[in-house]
Amino acid sequence: MALTEGEIFILKWQYYKHGGFKEALIQAIIKADTINRCKLHMGFPAEVGAYEKYTCEEGWWESVQKKAKKAGWDIPELEPIEAQMP
DSSP, X not given: OOOOHHHHHHHHHHTTOOOHHHHHHHHHHHHOOHHHHHHHHHHOHHXXXXXXXXXXXXXXXXXXXXXXXXXXXXXXXXOOHHHHOO
């Protein structure tokens, strides 16, 4: 199954691969209140929709990472937060 435009947008944000406009867009989405996020959604539905899934839908990010690995993305192995605690 291919990655969606929104999933790629979030992957690039999380792995610091955005620059220019896309970096400014994710920052605007993050900082926007509900009304302005709805306005951004009108122009950028895939990006805003993916960010909302990233922040609200349990398990979404993990499934995107697995999907990206299967698609050949170099996804670093991260230790669970619990394992990092002293």
